[in-house]
Amino acid sequence: xxxxxxxxxxxxxxxxxxxxxxxxxxxxxxxxxxxxxxxxxxxxxxxxxxxxxxxxxxxxxxxxxxxxxxxxxxxxxxxxxxxxxxxxxxxxxxxxxxxxxxxxxxxxxxxxxxxxxxxxxxxxxxxxxxxxxxxxxxxxxxxxxxxxxxxxxxxxxxxxxxxxxxxxxxxxxxxxxxxxxxxxxxxxxxxxxxxxxxxxxxxxxxxxxxxxxxxxxxxxxxxxxxxxx
Ligand code: 6PG
Numbered sequence: 001x002x003x004x005x006x007x008x009x010x011x012x013x014x015x016x017x018x019x020x021x022x023x024x025x026x027x028x029x030x031x032x033x034x035x036x037x038x039x040x041x042x043x044x045x046x047x048x049x050x051x052x053x054x055x056x057x058x059x060x061x062x063x064x065x066x067x068x069x070x071x072x073x074x075x076x077x078x079x080x081x082x083x084x085x086x087x088x089x090x091x092x093x094x095x096x097x098x099x100x101x102x103x104x105x106x107x108x109x110x111x112x113x114x115x116x117x118x119x120x121x122x123x124x125x126x127x128x129x130x131x132x133x134x135x136x137x138x139x140x141x142x143x144x145x146x147x148x149x150x151x152x153x154x155x156x157x158x159x160x161x162x163x164x165x166x167x168x169x170x171x172x173x174x175x176x177x178x179x180x181x182x183x184x185x186x187x188x189x190x191x192x193x194x195x196x197x198x199x200x201x202x203x204x205x206x207x208x209x210x211x212x213x214x215x216x217x218x219x220x221x222x223x224x225x226x227x228x229x
Contacts, residue, residue, distance in 0.1 A: 007213055009202065009220045011227040015190040018221045019052035022188055025219065026053070026132065027062060029184055033131040034066045041127045043070045043179065045134040046085030046144070049188045054093035064098040070124060072135060072179060073144035073161075074107035074116070076170035083168070084109070107172050113160030116172045120158045124174070130182040137189045138166060141197040141207030145173035148208060152176065180214035187213060192225040199228065 012018050026042070033040040040063075044050070069089075077084050082091075086106040094104060105123045109116045135143045142148060145161045152159060157178050161171040179185070187209065189198060201210050213220070 007215055007218050007220065009222060009227075011222050011224060011229060014223050014225075015049075015052060018049075018188055018190050018223050019056055021221055022050070022053040022134075022186055023056040023060070025186055026057065026134075027060060029132045030062055030067065033183070034063050039066050039068060040132075041068045041070065041130045043072045043130050043133040043174070043182070044085070044089050045136045045188065046071070046073055046075070046088070047136040047138075048088075049136045049190055050134055051088060051092045053188065054089055058093040058096040060097075062097070065100055065103075067099045067103060068127060069094065069099055069104045070127060070130070071105070071107050072133065073146075073171055073173040074109040075145075075168045076109040076113050076116070076172065077168060079106075079108075079110045107158075109170075109172050113162065113170045113172050117158040117160045120172065120174075124157070124178065128178070128181045131184065133179050133182040133185045135179065135185065135187045135209070135212065137187060137194060137197060137201075137209045139193050139197055140165065141200060141205065141209050142166065143187070143209040143212050144179060145171035146176060146208035146212060150208075176208070176212040179212050182214065183217060185214050185218040187218065187220045189220065189226045190223040194226040195228045198222060198226050 030040040107120050
């Protein structure tokens with residue numbers, strides 16, 4: 001799978017620079033979307049990489065009431081578990097700004113993966129195309145909860161995931177085609193542990209992140225460590 005020329009890999013000095021560039025890009029895309037359509041629909045990435053950008057956004061002023069927040073995946077944990085992606089995003093950012101509570105659309109993974117996936121299909125049904133999808137990438141090239149070697153039913157929009165190689169084992173994930181159904185995509189990857197997957201990806205490897213990155217409007221923000229610098 002060739003990485004299209006229009007998939008932009010940008011190498012920045014360190015993780016702080018990735019967070020700064022990401023936060024600036026997110027705010028700019030929000031202003032553009034709100035000016036054009038009165039609303040900004042963003043899908044948040046899970047994991048730890050985006051938290052630095054989320055913390056920067058917590059200090060910003062923005063037209064938060066026009067934001068609608070969705071999640072690319074969620075771990076099947078109790079609703080208030082600290083390791084949930086939505087709880088981490090609320091603590092780092094959303095609880096400190098005036099995004100409306102009824103405009104934060106968490107994946108109800110506490111209901112179990114199958115039921116949560118079914119319910120989330122409805123939550124996103126009128127939100128597509130998203131304005132921005134944020135993603136991270138694991139050391140094996142996974143993104144959201146889309147892991148290597150796992151087939152994704154072609155018609156599925158949101159899928160239950162079991163026996164995930166990254167704990168917890170049970171998860172819920174948007175599918176590549178839903179994640180790619182966005183006006184913009186920003187993938188943040190930092191740390192030397194991600195270098196081999198980045199090399200595989202840039203070499204045309206058929207990784208979940210490669211299948212998800214939407215050519216034409218995807219920026220990949222890397223620090224030097226992930227880029228192998
Ligand atoms: C999750 C994330 C997952 C994450 C990558 C990178 O639920 O864990 O959705 O896809 O983005 O595993 O995680 P780090 O940013 O913590 O390295």
